[in-house]
Amino acid sequence: MDAAVLALAAIACAALSGVPGLRWRKQGPRLAAIGLGLGGALAVAAGISALFAPARLGTAAEGVMAGWRGSLLVDGISSVFLIACGLVAGAVGLYAVGYWRDAEQPAAPWTRLLAGLLVAGILGVFAAGDLLTFLIAWEVMSLCAFGLVATKHREAESRNAAWLYLATTRAATLSLIAACALWLQLTGGPGWSTLSTAVAGSAAGVTMLALFLVAFLIKAGAVPGHIWLPPAHAAAPSHVSAIMSGVLIKTGIYGLCRLGSCLEAPPLWWGGIIFGLGAASTLLGVIWALGSHDLKRLLAFHSIENIGIILLGLGLAMVGRSLGDPLLVVLGLSGALLHVLNHALFKSLLFLGAGAVDHACGTRQIDRLGGLARRMPTTAACFLIAAAAICALPPFNGFVSEYLVYLGLFHGAVGGWTWALAGLVALALTGGLALACFAKAAGIVFLGEPRTPAAARAHECSPSERAAMAMLAGCCLAIGVGLPALVPALQAAANASLPTGTVSLPSLDAGWYVTLAAAVLLAGGLLLWRWQQRAVQGAGATGTWDCGYAEPTARMQYTATSFAAPLAEQVAGVMLVERHRPQLAGGARFPATASFSDHPRDPVLERFLRPAAEAVAWLARGLRVVHGGWVHLYLLYVALTFAALLLWSLA
Amino acid sequence: MTWIEPADLAAHAPRILAHLAVLLVLPPLLLGLIAKVKAFFAGRVGPPLLQPYYDLAKLLRKGTVFSRTTTWVFRLGPVAGVVTAVLAGLMVPLGGVAAPISFTGDLLLVAYLLALGRFCTILSALDTGSAFEGMGASREAAYACLAEPALFLGFVALALLLPEGAQLNLGNLLAASPGGWELAAGGMALVAAAWMVVLLVENCRIPFDDPNTHLELTMIHEVMVLDHSGPPLGLILYGASVKLAVIGMLVLGLILPRSGHLAVDLAVGVGGLLGLAVVIGMIESSMARLRLLRVPALLVSAALLAGFGVILLAVR
Numbered sequence: 011m012d013a014a015v016l017a018l019a020a021i022a023c024a025a026l027s028g029v030p031g032l033r034w035r036k037q038g039p040r041l042a043a044i045g046l047g048l049g050g051a052l053a054v055a056a057g058i059s060a061l062f063a064p065a066r067l068g069t070a071a072e073g074v075m076a077g078w079r080g081s082l083l084v085d086g087i088s089s090v091f092l093i094a095c096g097l098v099a100g101a102v103g104l105y106a107v108g109y110w111r112d113a114e115q116p117a118a119p120w121t122r123l124l125a126g127l128l129v130a131g132i133l134g135v136f137a138a139g140d141l142l143t144f145l146i147a148w149e150v151m152s153l154c155a156f157g158l159v160a161t162k163h164r165e166a167e168s169r170n171a172a173w174l175y176l177a178t179t180r181a182a183t184l185s186l187i188a189a190c191a192l193w194l195q196l197t198g199g200p201g202w203s204t205l206s207t208a209v210a211g212s213a214a215g216v217t218m219l220a221l222f223l224v225a226f227l228i229k230a231g232a233v234p235g236h237i238w239l240p241p242a243h244a245a246a247p248s249h250v251s252a253i254m255s256g257v258l259i260k261t262g263i264y265g266l267c268r269l270g271s272c273l274e275a276p277p278l279w280w281g282g283i284i285f286g287l288g289a290a291s292t293l294l295g296v297i298w299a300l301g302s303h304d305l306k307r308l309l310a311f312h313s314i315e316n317i318g319i320i321l322l323g324l325g326l327a328m329v330g331r332s333l334g335d336p337l338l339v340v341l342g343l344s345g346a347l348l349h350v351l352n353h354a355l356f357k358s359l360l361f362l363g364a365g366a367v368d369h370a371c372g373t374r375q376i377d378r379l380g381g382l383a384r385r386m387p388t389t390a391a392c393f394l395i396a397a398a399a400i401c402a403l404p405p406f407n408g409f410v411s412e413y414l415v416y417l418g419l420f421h422g423a424v425g426g427w428t429w430a431l432a433g434l435v436a437l438a439l440t441g442g443l444a445l446a447c448f449a450k451a452a453g454i455v456f457l458g459e460p461r462t463p464a465a466a467r468a469h470e471c472s473p474s475e476r477a478a479m480a481m482l483a484g485c486c487l488a489i490g491v492g493l494p495a496l497v498p499a500l501q502a503a504a505n506a507s508l509p510t511g512t513v514s515l516p517s518l519d520a521g522w523y524v525t526l527a528a529a530v531l532l533a534g535g536l537l538l539w540r541w542q543q544r545a546v547q548g549a550g551a552t553g554t555w556d557c558g559y560a561e562p563t564a565r566m567q568y569t570a571t572s573f574a575a576p577l578a579e580q581v582a583g584v585m586l587v588e589r590h591r592p593q594l595a596g597g598a599r600f601p602a603t604a605s606f607s608d609h610p611r612d613p614v615l616e617r618f619l620r621p622a623a624e625a626v627a628w629l630a631r632g633l634r635v636v637h638g639g640w641v642h643l644y645l646l647y648v649a650l651t652f653a654a655l656l657l658w659s660l661a
Numbered sequence: 662m663t664w665i666e667p668a669d670l671a672a673h674a675p676r677i678l679a680h681l682a683v684l685l686v687l688p689p690l691l692l693g694l695i696a697k698v699k700a701f702f703a704g705r706v707g708p709p710l711l712q713p714y715y716d717l718a719k720l721l722r723k724g725t726v727f728s729r730t731t732t733w734v735f736r737l738g739p740v741a742g743v744v745t746a747v748l749a750g751l752m753v754p755l756g757g758v759a760a761p762i763s764f765t766g767d768l769l770l771v772a773y774l775l776a777l778g779r780f781c782t783i784l785s786a787l788d789t790g791s792a793f794e795g796m797g798a799s800r801e802a803a804y805a806c807l808a809e810p811a812l813f814l815g816f817v818a819l820a821l822l823l824p825e826g827a828q829l830n831l832g833n834l835l836a837a838s839p840g841g842w843e844l845a846a847g848g849m850a851l852v853a854a855a856w857m858v859v860l861l862v863e864n865c866r867i868p869f870d871d872p873n874t875h876l877e878l879t880m881i882h883e884v885m886v887l888d889h890s891g892p893p894l895g896l897i898l899y900g901a902s903v904k905l906a907v908i909g910m911l912v913l914g915l916i917l918p919r920s921g922h923l924a925v926d927l928a929v930g931v932g933g934l935l936g937l938a939v940v941i942g943m944i945e946s947s948m949a950r951l952r953l954l955r956v957p958a959l960l961v962s963a964a965l966l967a968g969f970g971v972i973l974l975a976v977r
Contacts, residue, residue, distance in 0.1 A: 381730070404770060420816070428975075446805075453783065457788040543736075551727055554730050554790055572799065577806065
């Protein structure tokens with residue numbers, strides 16, 4: 011069937027998924043899951059059928075709605091994003107049946123309605139055939155997300171997160187509207203048309219590109235536009251965080267890809283800025299993640315890191331086009347697009363796992379958890395798979411996309427664009443830091459002994475939640491071992507992202523070797539595991555040896571803070587931690603109970619944006635002197651202005 | 662890089678078998694040799710050269726005790742340590758003996774396979790819930806992460822030497838090093854020094870970690886495996902020795918001469934590995950372990966050395 015019609019059906023299914031639940035509350039969760047699942051399946055079908063459509067025009071379904079001609083365009087660029095969104099939406103719908111129960115959440119029907127609309131908005135962004143449709147879908151998405159972040163609006167934390175999100179998303183939208191106005195002026199129509207180099211290089215063209223860049227980078231959560239991302243992801247319900255981190259932030263990436271495909275030849279600064287911010291986001295994201303002890307905030311910082319990896323690939327591709335290096339283009343672009351899909355899969359899985367932990371233990375503080383692998387075995391296994399995938403460890407999907415990006419970076423570093431070397435070092439360092447961070451998150455939360463009674467009482471989540479997580483974990487493994495099968499699709503998507511000419515992914519048989527290595531790894535591991543299981547038959551069980559210490563307690567275990575300390579000390583310069591040191595009362599000999607706490611703060615927000623906002627507020631307060639609310643004073647201003655104008659005109 | 666045709670298999674078989682034999686059988690001997698060299702410097706007789714093999718045979722026959730705290734993750738660590746090290750080794754050439762598997766970007770798979778082994782070992786240590794093992798795990802994660810840039814910068818330095826259009830794989834990269842010594846010996850020496858530091862830190866040798874230390878508070882690798890016993894401990898010991906050999910092969914690839922004759926190359930490669938073990942033994946005998954707080958400085962210096970190596974090779 012026509013890809014655009016499939017996409018339209020997917021949008022409709024997702025948008026309406028929460029509606030029946032408003033009337034039939036009891037069946038609401040299931041109906042919503044069916045709607046989202048159907049919408050997700052249709053979106054995946056639309057993506058796959060668009061991938062192998064020969065022309066980059068794709069197919070357009072047009073209709074007249076309320077004065078604007080809405081149109082949909084589904085082509086190779088949309089396809090990767092639609093597939094990612096479809097898979098995540100299906101899993102999230104299934105997960106929400108067990109996770110977001112009406113009995114516990116009084117506003118559950120409204121959350122479902124908004125979640126469905128959010129998915130519809132995101133799908134609309136990916137399938138929009140012109141800028142006006144794009145803008146409307148973008149707004150639906152942004153406002154639904156605001157409503158969902160504010161779900162727990164009785165908590166101050168959620169309210170603050172929602173306001174911060176609203177403020178940044180308004181900034182992005184304003185920038186986008188201005189850019190769209192310039193687009194209409196420059197190209198004469200709202201469609202995605204090709205922008206010639208001369209137009210893109212004019213003053214208006216450069217301004218437009220810069221405005222688009224600001225809007226898309228804020229939405230993608232790249233440094234320094236990331237400030238909304240960690241609090242919003244932490245405050246939203248976990249299945250919504252999964253959608254936000256998995257696909258919502260990818261709308262920014264989609265915008266960059268779509269705009270890139272419209273540029274005849276992107277200017278070098280455009281690719282350079284994307285690449286530079288990608289490198290900065292990668293490193294800073296993982297460093298800040300290392301310092302956070304809230305499981306969902308930690309995952310949110312890793313979203314910034316992974317957006318950075320995607321931007322590295324995208325930046326490489328843009329630079330490759332500016333320099334006329336097709337290999338750089340195809341490696342960067344296919345790596346970035348595959349990482350979009352991969353990050354959607356493993357990050358939504360991680361958020362769903364974090365949601366299950368939060369639900370079972372009532373806390374997201376890593377240092378209060380522990381020992382959950384015994385109590386929640388399926389959640390633990392899925393979380394560990396996703397953790398390995400996000401650290402780019404074979405045989406999971408994170409490795410194959412980072413592999414492509416790395417190849418592009420090597421090619422750039424050796425082949426004449428020396429800046430790629432900086433990205434390469436950043437990515438190598440990030441790999442190690444991410445591994446340390448996820449060893450911390452997975453190890454402290456799921457392994458060892460429970461650190462609090464709440465963690466000790468934890469229970470495994472419901473079957474629907476487990477099924478959703480298992481499905482995503484299966485996708486992570488499938489892509490990790492199935493790179494060769496994806497190569498034609500990636501090539502089609504990459505070619506759709508170029509206005510002219512085609513490029514081909516080199517050395518396709520390397521993909522087979524990755525598959526072979528993954529198979530050997532799995533088979534060898536399984537054989538050795540079985541041998542070890544036989545060898546340790548009849549093993550004794552005792553307490554942890556702990557160097558002979560007889561009475562260890564759970565609180566003597568290493569915590570997330572202590573685990574991260576050696577690395578955190580090295581990178582303290584770019585972290586901002588607020589420490590509350592204990593005031594020891596009761597004399598030096600018998601001090602009373604004291605407490606120490608530290609809270610990581612966002613250095614960009616606290617050091618730069620908040621002072622800037624305060625400066626603006628200070629200026630505004632200064633202006634308040636002249637408008638104190640006295641009407642006679644305002645009349646005086648009017649009279650004085652009139653007099654001044656009169657004098658000016660006379661002179 | 663193409664698939665080996667069945668007809669060619671016979672021609673390649675001796676090379677592949679020789680590589681496999683060195684990779685699977687030789688590594689514990691390296692540990693024995695290091696211990697012997699250290700004993701020599703200390704004026705002792707020391708344990709027999711083959712002691713690690715005796716230890717392995719003994720451990721595989723011993724019973725096991727598991728902590729009640731642990732889960733399947735604890736048992737995964739030793740298995741992953743061996744499988745990842747061996748699979749990585751299959752992609753690293755031994756001097757002039759080409760690796761059994763070679764393809765574009767295999768260096769990335771090698772680096773990330775070693776990372777996978779480390780990830781599983783760290784989780785396995787955290788699974789015991791012991792503060793000591795947590796401490797070791799934390800240090801392992803921190804130091805390995807700082808060593809990564811030095812490794813990758815070394816790869817870039819070698820990639821600069823590749824002829825136009827040559828494939829980016831370990832075989833080609835390491836084979837380019839003799840040319841590198843002629844062009845810019847200084848740059849190659851810096852890269853070799855940086856990779857030597859990587860070798861020492863990845864394998865927890867002095868000056869980063871003392872494998873023979875007796876104080877749990879200062880250990881890294883040894884403290885992570887305190888709770889393992891019997892066959893799992895044997896696997897860990899074996900996996901660690903294979904990892905030493907694999908990274909050793911990487912370092913040797915920079916400096917070993919190549920003849921093109923399998924027998925000669927094999928002898929040079931094995932001799933190189935044994936020589937490397939002697940050098941490690943000498944380093945361990947002549948240096949004290951660094952203070953833990955000083956370790957990151959040395960690792961960053963290694964990355965800088967490799968970075969200067971890149972510059973020297975780029976502007977040759």
